[in-house]
Amino acid sequence: MIAVLALVAGVVLGIVFHPSVPPALQPYLPIAVVAALDAVFGGVRAKLDGIFDDRQFVVSFIANVVVAALIVYLGDQLGVGGQLSTGVVVVLGVRIFGNVAAIRRHLFRA
């Protein structure tokens, strides 16, 4: 319940303040979103598994976003930014899929 409220609060804050992203950070935004979604689905699955842990969730969220941004940054510097972004999206996408499948099994028993 708190989690949902916090999420809504974040959305409202974003709409109210309407921040503009500096152009230098723009390439990292999609990757950061995918990384954050991975952490969130992991957390939801853990919740349903009954093993949710606040510390683990926060650390995995921040670490995911930072590492994903770092990989993209490194890739940009090396000239393989596009390929590395694809790699990050594939790995995180697979994890998201797996976690969503687990959530689905929890919710629908199928």
Place this chain on the structure above:
Amino acid sequence: MTSAEGGAERRTYTPDFLTELFRNPLDPGYADAAARKARGEGPTGARQRVLTGVTALTLVALGFLLVIAYQQTVADEPEATKARDTLIQQVQNRRSDTDKLQARADQLGNEVAQLRQSELGGAAVARLRDLEAETGLAPVRGSGAKITLGDGPTPINPVTGNRSTEARVRDSDLQLAANALWAAGAEAISVNGQRLTATSTIRQAGEAILVDFQPVTSPYTIMAIGPDKLAEAFRDGYAGKFFKELVSRYGMSFDATSAKDMTLDAATELKLRVAVVNTPPPASGSPSAGSGSAEPGGSPSNSPSKGGR
């Protein structure tokens, strides 16, 4: 991320990374934390409440992130279309400007023609009109031939994905047709409404064909005013044979028919490149007449410098 003790009870061997990823997408940290909690080592009381608060803050950040990403994506789209709209607007503005200027030029041309008629009168005007009709400066009317040329099918090669351009009408085809018509005695020719003059160009620019720098597209209609047998002469001449060969080989369309009562517009612009006063101003004339006749010679005299292109 793979901690040894997390999955130790379920795994007897270490699978490679991707297999591990597919089999167990959940962070093993959750299992570790659960195990710690079961052992009674987990955070309790005030510490737990702080952690819950941090989680809530993280979720706020997440919602914030999602909204920013959404707004960014939405904002990017109009940025691109805005630039395109501006360009389209500019093109349309320039086009309407051109139309206005062209209309004004036509109007002034008519005025000049009327003034000339009233000033000169008689045989001189008739001679001028004939000359203008021949050179393409004046619209002409009459019967002659109508040649239609169209692109053949341009299938896309399924292997390379490139469009075959073999069956397209090329500038050289139009040049050949125009030259054959001149040779067959045509007096005036227009390609898709573009009147040809002695200095007209028919050129290929990429995929487009430009007639006097105006793009023309398939099907190409070449109208020519000339003798009654012009269409037959064209059809039976070398050009007709050439186009029939193109039709049978590439599937282009070709048609040459006689046409009656066609009107060919004047050429849009004919750049005067060289002008010479062929009769010296009469010495007996008044000085004002002398300066008057020097003036028309004066303005073309600076055009040879531009004529080099």
